Every structure is written in structure tokens, then in C-alpha cells.
Amino acid sequence: MTKHVALLVAGSMLTAFGNAVASPEMVRSYNCTACHAEDKKKYGPTYQQVALKYADEAGAAEKLAKKIQTGGAGVWGNTPMPAQPRVSDEDALAIARYILSVK
Numbered sequence: 001m002t003k004h005v006a007l008l009v010a011g012s013m014l015t016a017f018g019n020a021v022a023s024p025e026m027v028r029s030y031n032c033t034a035c036h037a038e039d040k041k042k043y044g045p046t047y048q049q050v051a052l053k054y055a056d057e058a059g060a061a062e063k064l065a066k067k068i069q070t071g072g073a074g075v076w077g078n079t080p081m082p083a084q085p086r087v088s089d090e091d092a093l094a095i096a097r098y099i100l101s102v103k
């Protein structure tokens with residue numbers, strides 16, 4: 001119960017500062033989970049692999065946000081990721097930050 005309230009408070013504070021809070025639920029709602037899992041290889045790379053690869057790269061969140069929206073191939077192999085035009089700029093960035101935080 002206490003934990004729940006704390007999470008709610010933290011969530012509204014983040015919103016107050018203008019940051020969308022991404023979560024596994026948000027990623028699931030966009031169907032990313034059809035091809036991605038945090039730690040199990042599916043059609044696309046795991047979020048752990050992605051977080052490791054870009055751990056030291058400046059601007060990685062912005063770069064991945066763009067890739068989430070436009071899709072593409074060649075970074076992890078020849079299998080292409082389809083564009084995800086339903087994802088807003090704000091959600092794409094929030095999801096990219098969330099993926100980069102997966103360890």
C-alpha cells in the first residue's frame with residue numbers, strides 16, 4: 001500500500017516535469033513485445049542487448065527513439081524492424097529511455 005502511494009507520487013512528479021513515464025506496459029501496448037523481450041531473443045534483439053550496446057553512447061535515447069518510429073535494418077542483422085508510426089515523439093523517447101535502463 002505505502003509502496004503504491006509512493007509510486008503514484010513519483011509518477012505525478014515526473015509528469016509535472018514533463019517527462020512521460022515509460023513502462024513495460026507501454027511497450028506492450030504498442031505490440032513491441034511481439035518481437036522483443038527484455039532478456040529473451042525473439043524476432044528482434046533483447047532490450048538487454050540494446051541497453052548494453054548503447055550504454056556509453058551519447059544521444060542514444062534520441063537515436064533509438066527515431067529508429068523506433070522509422071524502423072530499419074542492418075544494426076542487428078538483416079531482419080528489418082517495421083516502422084512504428086503510431087508511437088508519438090514523446091512516447092518513443094520515453095520507451096527508448098526505458099529500454100536503455102534495462103540491465
Ligand code: HEC
Pocket residue numbers: 027030031032033034035036043044045050064067068072073074075076077078079080081082084087095099
Ligand atoms: C515485427 C517485429 C518488430 C516489432 C513489432 C518491433 N520491433 Fe524493434 N526491432 C526488430 C528488429 C528485427 C530489429 C533489429 C533491426 C536492425 O538490425 O537494425 C529491431 C530493433 C529495435 C531496437 C534497436 C535499434 C538499433 O538501431 O539498435 C529498438 C530500440 C527497438 N527495436 C524497439 C522497438 C519498440 C519500442 C517497438 C514497439 C513500438 C518495436 N521495436 C517493435 C523487430 C521489431
